[in-house]
Amino acid sequence: MKTFSLYVEKDSLIHRIDPINKILYILTAVSVPWILPSMAVSFLWMLISLALLAAARVIRQSFPVFAFVFLVLITVVLIQGWFYPGNRTPLFGAEPFVFYAEGLMNALRIVVRVINIVAAFLLLVLTTKPADLVEELVRRGLSPRLGYVLDSIFQILPQMVKTTRTIMDAQRSRGLETEGNLWVRVKAFLPLIGPVVMSSLIHAKERALALEVRGFHFEGERTWLREKREYPYSRALRAGLLLVLGLAVVWRVLG
Amino acid sequence: MTRISVKDLAFSYRPGEEVLKGITLDFDGRSTAIIGQNGSGKTTFVKLLKGLLKPTRGEIHILGRPVSEMTAAALAPYIGLVFQNPNDQIFKSTVLDEVMFGPLNIGVDPKRAKEKALHALQMVGLAERAAENPQDLSLSEKKLVCIASIVAMEPEILILDEPTIAQDHAGTATVRRVIGRLKEQGKLVMTIIHDMDFVAENFERVIILHRGTVLADGDPREIFSRRELLERAGLGVPHITRLGWSLGRTKTYLTEAEFIRSMRGEGAADR
Amino acid sequence: MKKIIVEHLKYRYPQAENLALDDLSFEVDEGEMVGIIGRNGAGKSTLCQALVGLVPHFYRGAYGGKVTVAGLEVMRSSVSRLSTKVGIVFQNPFTQVTGSKWTVYEEVAFGLENMGVPRKEMIERVDYALHLLGLEDCKDRNPFDLSGGQTQRLAIAGVIALKPEIIVLDEPTSQLDPRGTEEVFRAIHRLSEEGMTVVLVEHKMEKIARYCNRVMLLDEGKLIQFASPASVFSREDLTRYGVAPPVYTRVCRELDAKREGSPHFPVTLEEAREVLKGR
Numbered sequence: 184m185k186t187f188s189l190y191v192e193k194d195s196l197i198h199r200i201d202p203i204n205k206i207l208y209i210l211t212a213v214s215v216p217w218i219l220p221s222m223a224v225s226f227l228w229m230l231i232s233l234a235l236l237a238a239a240r241v242i243r244q245s246f247p248v249f250a251f252v253f254l255v256l257i258t259v260v261l262i263q264g265w266f267y268p269g270n271r272t273p274l275f276g277a278e279p280f281v282f283y284a285e286g287l288m289n290a291l292r293i294v295v296r297v298i299n300i301v302a303a304f305l306l307l308v309l310t311t312k313p314a315d316l317v318e319e320l321v322r323r324g325l326s327p328r329l330g331y332v333l334d335s336i337f338q339i340l341p342q343m344v345k346t347t348r349t350i351m352d353a354q355r356s357r358g359l360e361t362e363g364n365l366w367v368r369v370k371a372f373l374p375l376i377g378p379v380v381m382s383s384l385i386h387a388k389e390r391a392l393a394l395e396v397r398g399f400h401f402e403g404e405r406t407w408l409r410e411k412r413e414y415p416y417s418r419a420l421r422a423g424l425l426l427v428l429g430l431a432v433v434w435r436v437l438g
Numbered sequence: 439m440t441r442i443s444v445k446d447l448a449f450s451y452r453p454g455e456e457v458l459k460g461i462t463l464d465f466d467g468r469s470t471a472i473i474g475q476n477g478s479g480k481t482t483f484v485k486l487l488k489g490l491l492k493p494t495r496g497e498i499h500i501l502g503r504p505v506s507e508m509t510a511a512a513l514a515p516y517i518g519l520v521f522q523n524p525n526d527q528i529f530k531s532t533v534l535d536e537v538m539f540g541p542l543n544i545g546v547d548p549k550r551a552k553e554k555a556l557h558a559l560q561m562v563g564l565a566e567r568a569a570e571n572p573q574d575l576s577l578s579e580k581k582l583v584c585i586a587s588i589v590a591m592e593p594e595i596l597i598l599d600e601p602t603i604a605q606d607h608a609g610t611a612t613v614r615r616v617i618g619r620l621k622e623q624g625k626l627v628m629t630i631i632h633d634m635d636f637v638a639e640n641f642e643r644v645i646i647l648h649r650g651t652v653l654a655d656g657d658p659r660e661i662f663s664r665r666e667l668l669e670r671a672g673l674g675v676p677h678i679t680r681l682g683w684s685l686g687r688t689k690t691y692l693t694e695a696e697f698i699r700s701m702r703g704e705g706a707a708d709r
Numbered sequence: 710m711k712k713i714i715v716e717h718l719k720y721r722y723p724q725a726e727n728l729a730l731d732d733l734s735f736e737v738d739e740g741e742m743v744g745i746i747g748r749n750g751a752g753k754s755t756l757c758q759a760l761v762g763l764v765p766h767f768y769r770g771a772y773g774g775k776v777t778v779a780g781l782e783v784m785r786s787s788v789s790r791l792s793t794k795v796g797i798v799f800q801n802p803f804t805q806v807t808g809s810k811w812t813v814y815e816e817v818a819f820g821l822e823n824m825g826v827p828r829k830e831m832i833e834r835v836d837y838a839l840h841l842l843g844l845e846d847c848k849d850r851n852p853f854d855l856s857g858g859q860t861q862r863l864a865i866a867g868v869i870a871l872k873p874e875i876i877v878l879d880e881p882t883s884q885l886d887p888r889g890t891e892e893v894f895r896a897i898h899r900l901s902e903e904g905m906t907v908v909l910v911e912h913k914m915e916k917i918a919r920y921c922n923r924v925m926l927l928d929e930g931k932l933i934q935f936a937s938p939a940s941v942f943s944r945e946d947l948t949r950y951g952v953a954p955p956v957y958t959r960v961c962r963e964l965d966a967k968r969e970g971s972p973h974f975p976v977t978l979e980e981a982r983e984v985l986k987g988r
Contacts, residue, residue, distance in 0.1 A: 314811060327823070334809035338853060342808070346526070352490045353527040357587065358514035358543030374539070377529025381573070385525055389804035396761055396797050397807075397820035397867060401789040404825045408818040408832075476856055476886045578749050604800075604883050606749045606912055607953045632886050635956065674887050677915055677956040677978070684982045694956060698963045701988055 188337050189244075191309045197239035201414035202316040203323065204421055205307040208235075211424045212303040216296055218431045222288075225295045232302035241309040245302070252301055256294050263290035313337050318409070327405055331394070343383060350378045440464050441595055441626045442487065442517075447496035449482055457482050459650040460496070465595075469617070469627045471637040471658075474647035475672040480630045483647065484597055489513045501594060515544045517595040518588035522603065524580035533559065533575070533583055534568040540591040551590075558590035559583075561619060563612055578609040585616060596620060598629040602636055614640060638662060638676040638692040646671050663690040712779055712875055712906045713737035713760065719773035720755060720764055720930075729755040730764075731930035732774070739874075742897075742907040744921035744938070746914070748951025752930040753910045757879045759783065760908065762791040779874045793824065795875040796868030800883050802860035805867070806852045813855070813863060814839070814848040820871045838866040841903075842896050858889025862896055875906040882913065894920065914955040918942060918976035926950060939973035957981035964988070 212232055216225040236242055265279075267286030276282045307316075314334060321330035354374050355361055361371040442465035449458040458479045472480050485491045487498060489510040498505040500517050518540075521527055530536040534555055541551035559565040562582040567575065572583055581601065588596060601613045617640055620627050631637060637644060637658060644661040646653040648671045654661055662668070662675045675690075682691040691697040713736065720730040730752050737743055745753045758764040762783050765772040776783040779794035799805060810816040817838055821831045839845050842862040847855060852863060861881055868876060878897065882890040890913070898920055901907045911917050917924060917938065924941040926933040928950045934941050941947075942954035943962075953959065954976070961967070961974045966984045968975055975981040 314809075331807070331809050335807065338811075339808040342803075342853065349521070349523075350526045352485070352510070353521045355490060355510040356488055356514060356519045356521070357527070357540040358511050358591070360509065360511040360543075362509045362511075374529055378526055381529070382523075382525045386804050389799065389801055390808070392763060392767065393799060393805040393864070394807060395763065395767060395788050396792045397871065398789050398792050398823035400787070401792075401823045401825070402787075405822055406825050406827060406831065408815060408822055408828065408835075410828075475888060576749050604749075604880070604912075606951055607948070608748060608951050634887075672888050678960070681957060681960065681978060681981055681985075684978060685986055694960050694963070697960060701960075701964055701985065 188313055189308050190312050191241050191244050193240050193310075195239045195310070196415070197235060197306065198310045199415055200310075200420065201417045202307070202311045202319050204414070204417060204424065205311060207421060207424045209300075209303040209307060211428050213300055214428060215431045216299065218435050222292060222295075225292060225299065229295045229299040229302070232299050232306065235306055236302050236309075239306065239310050241305070244309055245305050248301060248305060249298075252297060256297060259293055260287070260290040263287065263293070315412070318407075319412075322407075322411070328399065331399070343379075346382055346386075347375070347379050350375055350382065353378070440466055441501055443497075443499040444487075445497045447483075447486060447493050447498060449479075449486060449491060449493050449495075451482075456494075457650055458486070458493075461650075461652055463645070463652065463655070465626060465628070467624065467626055468642040469621055469640065470629075470643040470645060471641040472628065472630050472645050472647060473632070473634075473637065473671075473673055474653075477649075478647040478671075479650045480647050481599070484519060484599065484628075484630060487597070488517060488519045511543070514540070514591060514593070516593050517597070518591055518593040519597045520585050520588050520599060520601065522599040524577070524584045527584055527587070528572045528580060531571055532568065533564065533570055533572050536572050536583060537587045537590050540587050544591060554590045554592065555586070558586040561589060561616055562586045578605045581605065582609070582612060585613070589616070589620070593625075595626045595628070598627070598631075600631055601629060602631065602633045610636070634662070634674055635676045635678070638679070646673065658692050659690050662692070710739045711736045712739045712741075713908070714777040715759075715774070716776075717774035718756075718759060718776055719771075720759060721771040722755075722768060723770045725770070728930050730759060733930075733932050734774075735925065735932060735935050737875075737906060737908065739906055740901070740904050741922045742901045742909065742920055744917035744924045745908065745910045745927060746912075746917060746924060746941075746952050747927035747933075751927040751951070753927055754879050755930075756927065757797060757877045757908065757910060760875070760877050761795050761797045762786060762788040763797075789824075792820070792873070793871060794873055795877060796871055796873040797877040797879065798861070798864050798868055798881050800880045802857050802864055802884065805864040806860065811851060812849050813844060813852055816852045816863060817866045817870050820867060824871065834870045834872065838870040841869060841899060842866040843892070856889065857885050858892045861885060861889065861893055865893070865896060865900075869900070873905075875908065876900060877908045879910045880912065881909075882911070882916075890916075914942070914953065915957070915977070918955045918958075926952065937973075938976045939968070939971070942976045943973040961985070 212228055216228050236245055263286040264282040265286065267283065267289050269285045270283035272284040273281045274284050317330045317333045321327050351361060359371055359374055360367050444461055444463045447458055447461045448456060450456045474480050486493055489505050489508055500513060505513065528536055530539060537555040537558055538551045541554050556565060556568065559568055562585055564579065564582055564586065572580060575583065602610050605613060617627050642657060644658050645655045653671055654664065654667055662679050668675060676692065678691045678694055678697050682689060682697060715733050715735050718730050718733040719728055721728050745756065747753050755764060759776055760778055766788050778791065781791060781794055783791065807816060807819050810819060814835060817835045818831055821834060839848055842865055844862055844866055847859060855863060882893050885893065894916055897907060921938055923935060924938045925935045926941055933950060942958045947954055957978055958974045958976050961981055961984060967973060968980060968984060975984050
């Protein structure tokens with residue numbers, strides 16, 4: 184694992200959209216169903232988010248995440264169906280595990296919202312190169328130093344994993360047993376933590392020096408190797424999303 | 439007496455890309471240097487010997503025991519590997535504890551472990567620093583602590599991965615001295631190394647690995663005489679060897695002492 | 710023209726008892742290639758860091774004396790400002806990779822972006838640096854995919870792109886194999902030929918003797934000698950300072966073979982051959 188990114192390389196319209204707008208979409212997709220808590224609205228947004236994922240042609244890559252989420256959601260459905268406080272109308276099942284209509288309705292509400300949120304996040308994560316996202320944020324005012332930290336996570340972490348493996352090898356060579364039952368593995372943990380932390384700190388210090396002498400803390404305007412990317416419909420989308428958000432608030436306020 | 443027996447050893451990190459392509463070698467008591475460019479498979483080979491990796495094909499026997507049936511930790515009493523980067527290993531708060539870690543792991547009782555640790559520290563010249571925190575030592579001192587920590591386990595076979603990197607003159611002399619003592623004790627000392635001067639002066643056998651196969655296997659004088667082979671493998675020769683050749687000598691000199699003796703006319707004529 | 714002027718430099722790390730640098734005074738001319746030698750702990754790395762401002766600005770500690778590099782006084786200039794005049798390359802190739810860039814090309818541009826260099830000039834400088842270090846074929850590869858020698862050349866390229874007048878290299882080939890070492894030395898030599906002032910710390914004495922105009926011997930933070938390689942390596946008391954001269958010098962000393970008309974011994978292969986060929 185040389186790098187650490189979920190980005191899926193494809194050429195869809197969604198891929199070419201400004202990452203900031205995708206973040207804005209997440210905000211909108213989460214806020215609107217919360218502002219207007221009707222089932223219809225939540226369902227509509229879920230469909231929109233899923234449709235966008237399909238348009239980006241990343242549905243297949245979303246499966247593992249959704250599979251995990253479904254496992255969790257099944258628990259929610261069971262708990263809500265059986266034990267929701269507002270339960271009155273039994274639908275099916277046998278004592279003491281009877282499914283009630285109210286509980287199931289509530290569970291459905293939760294399921295739809297969760298799928299919506301997960302889909303909105305996946306839309307960002309699967310169609311955006313981390314470097315592009317960070318670049319947009321820094322261009323808009325995020326501290327370049329923080330931008331560097333975000334950028335480097337994706338490549339430095341796998342390097343740390345590699346170092347950890349080497350450290351494990353070094354300790355195994357000295358007779359530390361790491362293969363075996365759980366207790367053996369737990370005992371092996373301590374002699375690994377020390378060097379892992381130490382070497383990470385040492386590497387971090389060396390890297391900090393190297394960054395320092397390449398103008399990391401340079402005061403003044405920075406420039407960009409890459410041309411500023413023009414994203415299609417960027418302003419229109421942003422206006423549109425904010426408009427929708429605004430309308431939702433107005434609708435709510437007006438009752 | 440064969441200490442290590444390797445038969446048709448092959449290994450791939452990823453399917454289809456063989457890093458080691460079927461190596462067959464036997465190691466007796468002769469101190470051995472394994473040389474070769476980065477990517478030739480030296481580190482992989484050594485990790486396989488230590489049981490840190492499992493071969494995709496072939497067998498390794500260490501002192502008669504099949505490596506495939508043992509974990510890396512179980513092999514530690516018989517074969518020790520000093521890693522290149524001391525920071526990948528050091529975690530105790532005193533030098534003595536660090537050196538005792540290995541012996542304690544392989545079942546030596548605390549009193550004997552302490553004796554062995556102190557003895558090993560004496561060998562590398564760091565006995566007075568036993569109570570200090572290893573992190574306060576310089577990089578080359580840390581490397582010597584790592585050597586001590588393996589020596590203290592008293593394995594019959596010791597492998598040193600790049601022991602002379604970052605060492606100054608005194609550090610290199612210490613490493614040389616330690617290798618000498620280990621050889622006197624009858625241990626098999628192996629090393630992966632780039633310093634050809636050091637190889638020529640201290641090792642009885644040189645194996646060249648190139649692209650996963652054994653390109654050459656012989657004593658230093660044989661190996662360093664084969665100029666085109668070394669060039670093909672991207673390797674150099676000791677400085678003194680080069681000097682001898684540039685003076686038109688046919689002999690492949692391995693040490694300064696040898697060269698000087700010859701220049702003074704004390705040796706056989708080697709023009 | 711004097712590129713580096715060091716006057717009575719003294720430095721002590723925080724919480725240390727002894728001075729790491731003890732009253733150093735010397736000057737380096739433009740275009741010189743200077744080698745610094747000495748046992749581990751003599752102060753070589755500390756001196757390197759003092760030339761680029763990491764000492765004292767990064768490490769703090771007690772500082773005395775004055776260091777001027779390319780006209781800038783180190784004490785009064787930030788590390789960022791100094792980085793435009795003097796670059797430094799460290800021992801470990803891999804921790805000099807920023808990790809925030811996905812291609813070699815972008816990696817080299819990192820410093821230029823920070824310093825606000827206009828794009829057109831940025832591209833010229835990156836191309837130049839990649840060409841000088843022989844990395845053009847690698848420019849689209851991921852920086853973590855390179856070998857040790859290539860990674861170290863990448864680090865040098867990243868520094869060269871900033872167009873410093875002086876470059877300091879602290880044991881740059883220590884972790885490299887012979888081929889990587891050769892690549893790096895060749896690159897450094899090319900830089901020196903282009904007029905850059907080079908300060909190099911190394912343990913490989915044969916290389917220092919071959920490439921450097923002058924050699925500085927340090928011990929316990931003090932300057933012992935700063936002179937030609939022949940002069941420094943011919944000293945009788947080198948081992949007292951924990952340093953051994955090149956193989957060629959050692960051999961010639963034993964054979965009492967000095968250079969023609971000189972009080973010094975040969976320090977390179979060619980010089981040794983000249984002197985010994987009659988014997």
